[in-house]
Amino acid sequence: MYPDAETWRINIAFLILAISLASIFLLPQKFKKYIILYLLFIYPIIALNLISGGIFGLKWIETGAWGGLSLTFIVSSFALIFCFPIGVFLALGRRSNLPAVKYCSIGFIELWRGVPLITVLFMSAVMFPMFLPDGVFMDKLMRVIIAITLFEAAYMAEVIRGGLQALPRGQYDAAKSLGMGYWRLHFLVILPQALKLVIPGIANTFLALVKDTPLIFVVGLLELAGMIGLAKTNPKWLGMAAEGYVFAGLVFWVICFSMSRYSLSLEKKLSTER
């Protein structure tokens, strides 16, 4: 368990997050780009160092002790950020003309789509360390995040492939006839259109990912819902399980609903139909 005396560190991490998010809307448009870059690359480093400690005289707290809503956020945001680009490359790989790339992508996607998340989590937490050579150590939380990321990336790849299939051949012809090679053709012409088409599908996968995070309880990590499972056994909270779970459900609903609204507004913003 995260020590009570140190929870202020998590609160501050949340506070910085809230302020950064608010500043996207409050500061002028031209800063938006930089704030988003900061949120993607710098904020995670600050937050992780703040929560784990070990520097600036902060007490080191190992990831096994992390829990609650902050863990929900950490696991889902890392998995969201990484599963998207991996999914894009898998989708492209599956349509590639190079047999090695193509069959590796198909194999990867079908493997991860074919197994339940719960077994993937077990493997990552229990089996995987046994295969590591002596002296090599990988943090459990990191292993779990990688497992979830790869699992969701397989689904993401198929969603994105759906969008790629939907584009008419003429778009490829036009881009090629202007002298674009494979990467320019895909990143300038094909993907912007395909990804726009599958925003609802991508949102679906993202929501599923957030709601899959409670499963990490099977490897002993307790995020929001898991924490309530633990709290209900505390004598102080006996008989209050229902309240706890309803609250957890509400928090998940708020997170998922805001993501779904955001995806809708993105669809509207990117629409170029008349």
Add this chain to the structure above:
Amino acid sequence: MSNIIELKNVNKWFDKFQVLKDINLQVNQQEKIVICGPSGSGKSTLIRCINRLEEHQEGQITVDGNEISENTKNIENIRANVGMVFQQFNLFPHLSILDNCTLAPIWVKKLPKKKAEEIAMENLKGVQIEDQALKFPGQLSGGQQQRCAIARALCMEPKIMLFDEPTSALDPEMIKEVLDAMVSLAKGGMTMIVVTHEMGFAKEVADNMIFMDEGRIVEKAKTKDFFDNPKSDRTKLFLSQIL
């Protein structure tokens, strides 16, 4: 005058079906060629082979001194010099008209954005849609979209322009505006290969006419001879139906 495009004994199959049979063709710089023929005769496939949107299996295709084959390493460089206009316009719907025109110059030719926009506005002016530059393709009429597609191809400053039935998907009253744009392009000295059924345009612009049927070039002649006394019976039949 030198040959900018040369096809020698080109054969092409789709699986077992032979779409191009022993095609021989030379195109001079600044020459305008119109290809006509019934549907399924291989005219579109022929011009798509010239920038390798389709692969030929036998024979030689040379464009601007470079032979085009599966070993061609810099096919992108060759394509950048060969503009193409499609029946279905194929504008990029997620980009504005101006961005459609600047995308390839910026990313393929590496022009600075400002320079690319200057060229784009010039070409859009040339096809008289400069006032639509900030709209999206979905907001334009078919004729305007096709003129934008012509401008987009011209922004790469190609040496050759290929037209694949550019007016076949248009309403009759929009055909003229597109043909006008093509006529003024021809007068500017562009090398053009045009697949079309617009015989009025052909008579006005073409130096040479080609009639294709069942994958073969049945007849190639000076435009005047082609219309006044076609040699093969198949051409006569086709012209009697179309004129």
